[in-house]
Amino acid sequence: MHHHTPPPHPEPVTLPVNRTEGCPFDPPAELARLREERPLTRLRYPDGHMGWLATGHSVVREILADRRFSSRQELLHSPIMDLGELPPAMVGDLTGIDAPEHTRYRRLLIGSFTVRRMRALTERVEQITTEHLDAMEREGPTADLVEAYARPVPALMICELLGVPYADRELFQDHAATLLTQSADEQERDTALTALHEYLRNLVLAKHTEPTDDLLSDLTAADLTDEELTGIGSLLLVAGLDTTANMIAHGTFALLSNPDQLAALRADPDLADQAVEELMRYLTIADPGVRAALEDVELDGQLIRAGECVTLSLQAANRDPSRFPDPDTLDLRRKATGHLGFGHGIHQCLGQQLARVEMRVAIPALLARFPSLRLAVAPEDVPMRAATNIYGVERLPVTWAPVTWD
Numbered sequence: 001m002h003h004h005t006p007p008p009h010p011e012p013v014t015l016p017v018n019r020t021e022g023c024p025f026d027p028p029a030e031l032a033r034l035r036e037e038r039p040l041t042r043l044r045y046p047d048g049h050m051g052w053l054a055t056g057h058s059v060v061r062e063i064l065a066d067r068r069f070s071s072r073q074e075l076l077h078s079p080i081m082d083l084g085e086l087p088p089a090m091v092g093d094l095t096g097i098d099a100p101e102h103t104r105y106r107r108l109l110i111g112s113f114t115v116r117r118m119r120a121l122t123e124r125v126e127q128i129t130t131e132h133l134d135a136m137e138r139e140g141p142t143a144d145l146v147e148a149y150a151r152p153v154p155a156l157m158i159c160e161l162l163g164v165p166y167a168d169r170e171l172f173q174d175h176a177a178t179l180l181t182q183s184a185d186e187q188e189r190d191t192a193l194t195a196l197h198e199y200l201r202n203l204v205l206a207k208h209t210e211p212t213d214d215l216l217s218d219l220t221a222a223d224l225t226d227e228e229l230t231g232i233g234s235l236l237l238v239a240g241l242d243t244t245a246n247m248i249a250h251g252t253f254a255l256l257s258n259p260d261q262l263a264a265l266r267a268d269p270d271l272a273d274q275a276v277e278e279l280m281r282y283l284t285i286a287d288p289g290v291r292a293a294l295e296d297v298e299l300d301g302q303l304i305r306a307g308e309c310v311t312l313s314l315q316a317a318n319r320d321p322s323r324f325p326d327p328d329t330l331d332l333r334r335k336a337t338g339h340l341g342f343g344h345g346i347h348q349c350l351g352q353q354l355a356r357v358e359m360r361v362a363i364p365a366l367l368a369r370f371p372s373l374r375l376a377v378a379p380e381d382v383p384m385r386a387a388t389n390i391y392g393v394e395r396l397p398v399t400w401a402p403v404t405w406d
């Protein structure tokens with residue numbers, strides 16, 4: 001690696017967020033320019049806060065692992081919109097708290113994501129994907145992959161894991177979507193969160209009287225108040241719904257747009273595990289992270305002052321050429337481990353094993369069922385989800401040659 005003197009300190013930038021210009025798989029071009037110039041640079045936040053933006057893989061990873069940087073929600077500023085002063089995280093929301101409170105929740109939850117339960121879930125993912133592929137085939141030869149496959153499979157899985165009735169999905173899917181929409185204002189967020197919590201609170205009470213074989217029932221036996229359990233349940237439901245759905249749909253879009261990679265995966269199903277990691281790196285759908293410095297920290301030759309926020313661009317880090325050669329190429333054979341698509345450090349995604357099981361089953365099963373799968377519209381006409389923290393496609397119209405029986 002060669003080092004060069006960074007240019008004189010530039011004017012503070014604002015966070016480039018538009019991923020829909022140009023290639024639908026690439027980060028905003030501005031991020032690459034910033035990363036090249038200085039992997040840690042000054043950022044002007046929409047509420048006027050002057051903080052930092054980290055775009056280099058090593059500096060992002062370092063900050064995520066450094067206890068001097070806090071996730072406490074009341075210390076954070078949004079890099080995307082002016083949300084005013086943020087309140088402390090809701091009880092049970094482990095994304096917005098630090099150790100040791102965080103550690104306590106995390107331990108309780110890890111104990112519930114048991115090997116037995118994950119193994120049982122693998123079989124269920126296989127059954128659920130088969131059922132949905134059968135339905136697609138019956139109703140085809142065209143479908144919106146999002147509605148027919150990418151959304152229902154993870155939704156059913158998270159409902160079964162938690163013990164939430166899938167029939168109630170209309171009640172919580174809209175609220176979950178509102179919480180992930182960047183343009184939702186404080187009141188909309190409040191309303192959605194209150195409704196979601198009320199739904200989960202009733203469910204938690206029901207699990208007390210009539211426990212079933214699921215995570216929420218297990219957790220009623222743990223040392224948690226009903227309020228804590230309600231908060232944890234709401235978080236898991238929101239975190240597990242849209243994320244995996246977007247990876248399945250957007251991942252399929254990326255494969256259909258890279259025919260050589262699609263062919264490689266079709267030819268060698270053993271490539272699936274690696275393919276999933278590479279798609280996670282290449283697409284980095286959940287972005288960005290934010291942390292606040294608890295004390296003055298010197299990093300990368302610069303001084304981050306106590307109280308200043310650092311925005312961690314996971315998508316820029318995952319396209320850093322010093323970590324991943326030829327980063328803008330989707331290459332299923334590369335070793336993409338070390339990507340930051342699930343975050344890093346104490347808050348690294350709790351559901352990553354479940355998400356991996358879902359993606360490793362759902363994507364190859366789809367390709368195997370429809371050998372002639374292709375887009376039903378021009379790539380530039382695929383509608384993208386612009387204003388949300390979870391990037392991906394709004395819809396993915398696909399088609400295939402129907403099987404003829406003679």
Ligand code: HEM
Pocket residue numbers: 094095096106158235236239240241243244247285286289290340341342343344346347348349350351352354355
């Ligand atoms: C945390 C991404 C699926 C539950 C995170 C973080 C990322 C992420 C980047 C770190 C956030 C931060 O540090 O600020 C993803 C992606 C997924 C996925 C891309 C799908 C491919 C899931 C699923 C679940 C889940 C299926 C639920 C079962 C969580 C929870 C946290 C988290 C509870 C917070 C952990 C903590 O703060 O200790 N996820 N996730 N995620 N994820 Fe996921």
